[in-house]
Structures are given as C-alpha cells and as structure tokens.
Amino acid sequence: MLKVAIIGASGYTGGELLRFLKDHEKVEVVAATSRQYSNTPVRKVHPHLQDLDLKFEDKAPGDIDADLVFTATPHGASMNIVPQLVETGVKVVDLSGDYRFDDISIYEKWYGLKHKKPLDAVYGLPEMYREEIKKANLVANPGCYPTGSILAGIPLVKEGLVDTIIADSKSGVSGAGIKPTPATHYPNISDNIVPYAVTTHRHMPEIQEKLQKFGNVRVSFTPHLVPVIRGIITTLHSFPNQEVTSEEIQQMYKNHYQDEPFVRVLDAGEIPRLSSVRGSNFCHIGCFEIDDNGRLVVVSAIDNIAKGASGAAVANMNLMCGFPETMSLESCGLHP
Ligand SMILES: NC(=O)C1=CN([C@@H]2O[C@H](COP(=O)(O)OP(=O)(O)OC[C@H]3O[C@@H](n4cnc5c(N)ncnc54)[C@H](OP(=O)(O)O)[C@@H]3O)[C@@H](O)[C@H]2O)C=CC1
Numbered sequence: 001m002l003k004v005a006i007i008g009a010s011g012y013t014g015g016e017l018l019r020f021l022k023d024h025e026k027v028e029v030v031a032a033t034s035r036q037y038s039n040t041p042v043r044k045v046h047p048h049l050q051d052l053d054l055k056f057e058d059k060a061p062g063d064i065d066a067d068l069v070f071t072a073t074p075h076g077a078s079m080n081i082v083p084q085l086v087e088t089g090v091k092v093v094d095l096s097g098d099y100r101f102d103d104i105s106i107y108e109k110w111y112g113l114k115h116k117k118p119l120d121a122v123y124g125l126p127e128m129y130r131e132e133i134k135k136a137n138l139v140a141n142p143g144c145y146p147t148g149s150i151l152a153g154i155p156l157v158k159e160g161l162v163d164t165i166i167a168d169s170k171s172g173v174s175g176a177g178i179k180p181t182p183a184t185h186y187p188n189i190s191d192n193i194v195p196y197a198v199t200t201h202r203h204m205p206e207i208q209e210k211l212q213k214f215g216n217v218r219v220s221f222t223p224h225l226v227p228v229i230r231g232i233i234t235t236l237h238s239f240p241n242q243e244v245t246s247e248e249i250q251q252m253y254k255n256h257y258q259d260e261p262f263v264r265v266l267d268a269g270e271i272p273r274l275s276s277v278r279g280s281n282f283c284h285i286g287c288f289e290i291d292d293n294g295r296l297v298v299v300s301a302i303d304n305i306a307k308g309a310s311g312a313a314v315a316n317m318n319l320m321c322g323f324p325e326t327m328s329l330e331s332c333g334l335h336p
C-alpha cells in the first residue's frame with residue numbers, strides 16, 4: 001500500500017482528499033495534519049467521514065513518514081513546507097498556487113509575495129502534462145478557475161482559431177476555503193451574485209501562461225461568487241478568425257478530448273450544469289453557440305473542490321505512482 005499524508009487536512013480540499021482516498025484500493029492514509037484540531041477525530045470536522053478511523057495530528061513535515069504527501073495548504077504556506085518534503089525524497093502534490101508558474105516573477109507580481117524557494121514542478125493538469133506527471137516528484141495542482149477555463153480554451157487556441165479569450169466564471173462559496181470571511185458570510189452571499197477581483201484575480205495569469213503553451217492568446221478573466229456550495233461554471237467568449245459552425249466546433253472538441261477519462265463534450269447547444277458534475281472529477285464542456293456577430297460561446301462546468309482541486313490531486317497521485325488514473329475517481333455527479 002502507498003503511504004499517504006495530507007497536510008492541511010482540516011480544510012475543504014483536505015476533507016475532499018480524504019473522501020476520495022477512503023476507498024482507494026492502493027492507498028493507506030497514514031497522517032492527516034491540523035494545527036487547530038490535533039488529536040481530534042477527523043469525523044468531528046468532516047462529519048460525512050464517519051467511518052474514517054483517523055485523528056488529526058499536528059505534525060511537522062519532517063516528522064511525516066509517507067511515500068506521497070498532499071499539501072492542502074494556502075499559498076504562501078506551501079512554500080515553507082514543500083521544499084522540506086521534496087528534499088527527503090517524498091513525492092508531493094501541492095494544491096496551492098506556489099509552484100504553478102514557470103515564470104516566478106509573474107507569481108510574485110500577482111500573489112504579492114516573494115517566493116522563498118522556487119522548485120521545478122510539473123503543472124498537474126493531466127489533459128496537458130500526463131506523461132510529465134508520471135515522472136514528477138513535485139506536482140503543482142492547478143487552480144480551480146484555471147482548470148475550467150483552460151480545458152474550455154485549449155482546442156480553440158491549439159487550432160489557432162482565436163487570439164483573445166474572455167472567461168467569465170461563477171464559483172460556489174467553498175472555493176474560498178473553510179474559514180468564514182465577510183465575503184462568505186450568509187447575508188452577504190445568499191440571494192446575491194458578487195463579481196470580485198474583476199481585472200486583478202491571480203488566476204488570470206495562470207490561465208494565460210498555460211493556454212499560451214498552445215498558441216499566442218490574450219486572456220481576460222472575471223470571477224463571480226454565487227450562492228451555491230460547490231461548482232464553477234465558466235462561460236468562455238471568443239471571436240474565431242474564420243467562419244465556423246457550432247457543429248464543427250463541437251466536433252473539434254470531441255476529437256480533442258476523445259481519449260480523456262474526465263472530460264465530457266456535450267452536444268452543440270447543450271449547456272453544462274453544475275449539478276451534473278457536483279462531487280465528481282468530471283469536466284463537462286458544451287454550448288458551442290455562435291451569434292450573428294461571430295461570437296462563439298463555450299461553457300464548462302467542474303466541481304471546484306473535486307476536478308478543481310482534490311479529484312485532480314488524486315488523479316495526479318495515481319499517475320505519479322503508476323496506478324490507473326481513474327482509480328477511486330469514477331463516480332459521476334449528483335444531479336439534481
Ligand atoms: N477550495 C477550493 O475550491 C480550492 C482550493 N485550492 C487551494 O487548495 C489549498 C487548500 O484550500 P482549502 O482546503 O480550500 O483551504 P482551507 O482554508 O479550507 O484549508 C486549509 C487548511 O490548511 C491549514 N493551514 C492553514 N495555514 C497553514 C499553515 N501556515 N501551515 C500549515 N497548515 C495550514 C488549516 O488547517 P489548521 O488550521 O487546522 O492547521 C486549514 O484548515 C489552497 O492553497 C487553495 O487555494 C485549489 C483549488 C480549489
């Protein structure tokens with residue numbers, strides 16, 4: 001059995017990692033760390049995990065005996081933890097933004113932080129870097145908004161059909177993590193929709209850096225907080241530089257993603273729904289409508305904590321450790 005530990009296990013992505021790993025045939029979770037809940041049973045914080053016989057421990061990275069560690073910690077914190085783990089030869093999947101950028105100056109500008117220890121990492125989007133992930137010791141798991149936007153954008157950029165993409169995303173509140181804030185306080189978010197970081201969100205440069213691997217493209221990105229718990233809908237607008245039909249675009253997406261285990265391309269005109277992917281590691285991509293001005297609209301749906309974080313992290317672990325990529329991730333969403 002592969003010995004796995006989770007640092008930051010008391011948070012939302014930590015709980016979701018535990019949910020996915022609970023029934024994984026090849027994995028034993030040997031440690032789940034938390035500073036505030038040390039010695040508390042995991043089920044007291046994650047009440048859906050009643051059968052998990054595990055207590056949180058407040059363990060330093062150096063005291064963890066595992067083959068692979070997930071760091072489900074905030075950006076800025078991961079960079080203090082990951083290097084110690086990597087130095088001891090442990091495989092690491094980091095869920096934060098600390099190791100996602102090729103260009104560290106972009107990270108420092110958009111995160112407003114000085115990076116303490118840049119390391120070589122593979123960007124953990126299997127649809128882009130599956131072969132590299134298989135050989136990696138450190139995988140930087142993608143951000144939630146970037147996962148939905150990049151997957152919706154790749155075929156268009158790769159085929160050279162667009163030079164600008166506008167990603168308009170709506171996220172459930174769990175994307176903001178377990179700690180309450182004024183933005184996530186019930187009277188502020190319930191019955192409301194709130195655009196935020198309208199032109200300044202740190203996921204814009206992540207989306208752009210990764211899409212630019214496929215061709216020259218300029219990205220605009222605006223996130224919105226919506227009163228749902230899980231899920232991200234991304235509406236991607238672009239103006240293709242040649243005349244295309246909805247059906248041709250849909251076929252192009254179908255061809256591109258035909259062998260991908262976690263991407264489902266819907267029929268032209270069919271709109272992806274949050275409920276269809278909730279709790280699952282799937283990304284649904286659909287719509288493909290074109291208006292009279294030549295604007296193409298592609299829509300993607302993911303669960304931010306699953307495909308947007310912990311599901312992707314488990315897929316990355318599977319790839320890094322030679323297990324089938326889909327192991328313990330095959331369940332579909334929860335509609336309605
Ligand atoms: N929520 C989401 O949808 C997504 C989140 N992510 C990223 O995943 C990471 C985790 O997110 P999420 O689970 O939502 O966050 P949460 O805030 O829910 O949980 C993070 C946990 O990390 C622990 N922690 C916080 N600071 C430190 C520190 N300095 N050292 C060690 N442990 C620390 C805390 O546990 P304790 O205080 O008990 O030690 C906390 O419960 C973040 O980097 C986030 O940006 C990525 C994609 C999607």
Ligand SMILES: CC(=O)N[C@@H](CCC(=O)OP(=O)(O)O)C(=O)O
Nearest residue numbers: 095096097143144171172175176
């Ligand atoms: C709804 C909400 O607040 N979402 C978070 C994104 C969570 C995430 O994936 O961010 P990282 O890049 O830090 O991992 C935000 O906008 O900050």
